[in-house]
Amino acid sequence: AQSVTQPDIHITVSEGASLELRCNYSYGATPYLFWYVQSPGQGLQLLLKYFSGDTLVQGIKGFEAEFKRSQSSFNLRKPSVHWSDAAEYFCASLSPGGSYIPTFGRGTSLIVHP
């Protein structure tokens, strides 16, 4: 069965600092990978996705993620964090050609200090 691990429950950064949120997946082949953001009490908004091709994926709001097959990772990065980036971030994977149901990680809560 697929699983997605987000090892950091909370991450605290200062506004303007760089950010990296970790995500590891377990799946035999290359899955489809997603990063979502959730503001308090809101639904999930898709930041970016990886299906195939270029392993560096650009998303909305200045986020990017890099797929590394050798490390089974899909880490989310942003060079300069804004206070409005404070939210919950979820990584998800989906097996191509199999179930159409993504498996979500437990999430990482981003706290931004002024």
Next chain:
Amino acid sequence: DAGVTQSPTHLIKTRGQQVTLRCSPKSGHDTVSWYQQALGQGPQFIFQYYEEEERQRGNFPDRFSGHQFPNYSSELNVNALLLGDSALYLCASSFDSNEQFFGPGTRLTVL
């Protein structure tokens, strides 16, 4: 495009009651999935509807049931509510089944 909409926004029920949550998918989408998100957790898949039939189901009891209408909108019904059913219920719609668009959710509180 209104995106995925859900109603109601918030709901308070007591144990043993029944609840119905509603979802309208994004325009052009034909597949609706429902998720339960407990506080501090990621979304857990409940079931997915396609062509008015339940296509897949997660590890949830039969108290959780659903329906999809010809216009692709969907309902989630939960019977015999338990305190543990308190959560944010998310609806997501998709067309090609690879990317899901989420609604804002319904916050259910069971007292």
